[in-house]
Amino acid sequence: MSNSGTAELPASQQSTWSSFVKGLASWSGDLSSLTAPSFILSPTSLTEFPAYWCEHPDEFAAISSGKTPEERAKLVLRWFILTLKCQYATRNEKMGSEKKPLNPILGETFYGSWPDSNGRGKTDLIVEQASDHPPITAYYINNEKAGVSLEGHSGQKTSFSAPSIVVKQVGHAIITVKLEDGNAEEYLITLPRLKIDGILYGKPYIELTEVSYIVGSNGTSATIDYKGKGWLSGKAHSYKATLTNGSSTISQVEGQWTGLAKDSKGDLNFDAQMPKEEVNVKPIEEQQLPESRLVWKEVAEGIRNGNYDKAGKAKSQIENDQRAKRKDEAAESKKHELKHFNQIASDESYAKLIKQVSSTLPPTEEGYKLKRDN
Numbered sequence: 001m002s003n004s005g006t007a008e009l010p011a012s013q014q015s016t017w018s019s020f021v022k023g024l025a026s027w028s029g030d031l032s033s034l035t036a037p038s039f040i041l042s043p044t045s046l047t048e049f050p051a052y053w054c055e056h057p058d059e060f061a062a063i064s065s066g067k068t069p070e071e072r073a074k075l076v077l078r079w080f081i082l083t084l085k086c087q088y089a090t091r092n093e094k095m096g097s098e099k100k101p102l103n104p105i106l107g108e109t110f111y112g113s114w115p116d117s118n119g120r121g122k123t124d125l126i127v128e129q130a131s132d133h134p135p136i137t138a139y140y141i142n143n144e145k146a147g148v149s150l151e152g153h154s155g156q157k158t159s160f161s162a163p164s165i166v167v168k169q170v171g172h173a174i175i176t177v178k179l180e181d182g183n184a185e186e187y188l189i190t191l192p193r194l195k196i197d198g199i200l201y202g203k204p205y206i207e208l209t210e211v212s213y214i215v216g217s218n219g220t221s222a223t224i225d226y227k228g229k230g231w232l233s234g235k236a237h238s239y240k241a242t243l244t245n246g247s248s249t250i251s252q253v254e255g256q257w258t259g260l261a262k263d264s265k266g267d268l269n270f271d272a273q274m275p276k277e278e279v280n281v282k283p284i285e286e287q288q289l290p291e292s293r294l295v296w297k298e299v300a301e302g303i304r305n306g307n308y309d310k311a312g313k314a315k316s317q318i319e320n321d322q323r324a325k326r327k328d329e330a331a332e333s334k335k336h337e338l339k340h341f342n343q344i345a346s347d348e349s350y351a352k353l354i355k356q357v358s359s360t361l362p363p364t365e366e367g368y369k370l371k372r373d374n
C-alpha cells in the first residue's frame, strides 16, 4: 500500500501505519498479540468496557416499570439500542478514532457505580477478567431497587479481511427483571459482529454487521439487523429491529444507532445522542491491586503523555510478573481462583433461551460459561 491511503494521519505516522497495515494482511489469530503503533494505543483496559452497558442508568432501571411482557420487551430493546453508541462509538468521540485497548491481566477487576438519582436506585458494576488466554471478561451490573440486573461475559475472535478487521464476539449477556408478583423474567442478549473499518486511512472505527437477538423468557424476541450504510438512507450505522411476541410484531424500529430511532407504530422513538452518564470509579489512591486503573497506572500515564518508552517498560514488567505467577501456579498445581465468578458446566438460561431463535441460527459459539458467585 502506498502512503497516500494514510492521508488522514500526520506525516510522521504514515509509514509506521503503512507497515502495520501490511503486517495485518499476513497476521492471523488473536488481535491482542498484535503489536500496534504506539499512537493507536488506548490507556484503557478492556475490563472497563462493560460499563458501556449502563451509561443510561435511567433506561436500565426503567425496564422493570413495564406493566406487560410487551412493554418490558420494548424497554429492553430501547435500552439495548441506546447502549450501542456507548459501546461502539465512544472511543472515536473521545480520542478521534478507535484504539487498541489494554489487554487485561487474569483476575483484573473493575468496580464502578451510578448514583441513585430521582429515586431510580443505585447501580453497581463488578467486572473481572476471567481468562487471559483466550481473553474473557465477566461482568455483573445490578440495580437492586429497580430489580434489574445484567450478567454476561465477553471475548473476541478476530481476523483480517481486507480492508477491515472482523471481530466476532464470543459470549452473551442475560438481563434479569424482578416482577412485582415475585417472579422474574430473563432476556438473553447476543452480541453483534463488528467490522473495524477505516484501517487503511489510519482512522479505525466500528461498524456493526449481521444480526443480534434479544430473547425473552416471556416469549418475546427482537432481531436487530445491522446494515452499515443502510437501505434507504445510505447512512452509516443503520439498523432495523423487529420485536415480536411469538405470534405478532409488536414494534419495528429503524434508524442509526448513533442517532435517531423511528418506530413505525410511533412509541419507540428516541435519540441515541441523549446525554449519557459515565461510570463512577473510586480514585486510584484508594484502589488495591488488581484493580484495573491501579494495575495499568504507569502504562496509562506513559500513553497519555506520549512517553511510550515508559509505557512499554511498565507493560513488559506487568507481563513478566504475570508469566511468573502462572509458572508458580503450575509448579504448585494450583489454578488461579476467580473472585466474583465461577466457571460452570452448563448455562441453563442461555441454553433454554437461545432455542427460541436457534431454528434460524446455530447457538452462539461459546467457549466459556460463567456464573456470578452468590
Ligand SMILES: CC(C)CCC[C@@H](C)[C@H]1CC[C@H]2[C@@H]3CC=C4C[C@@H](O)CC[C@]4(C)[C@H]3CC[C@]12C
Pocket: 031, 032, 036, 040, 046, 049, 050, 052, 087, 088, 098, 099, 100, 101, 154, 156, 165, 167, 169, 196, 204
Ligand atoms: C484499532 C486497531 C488497530 C486494533 C484493534 C483493537 C481491537 C482489539 C479492539 C478495537 C475495538 C474493540 C472493541 C470495542 C467495543 C467492544 C464492546 C465491549 O462490550 C466488549 C469489547 C469490544 C468488543 C472491544 C474488543 C476489542 C476491540 C475489537
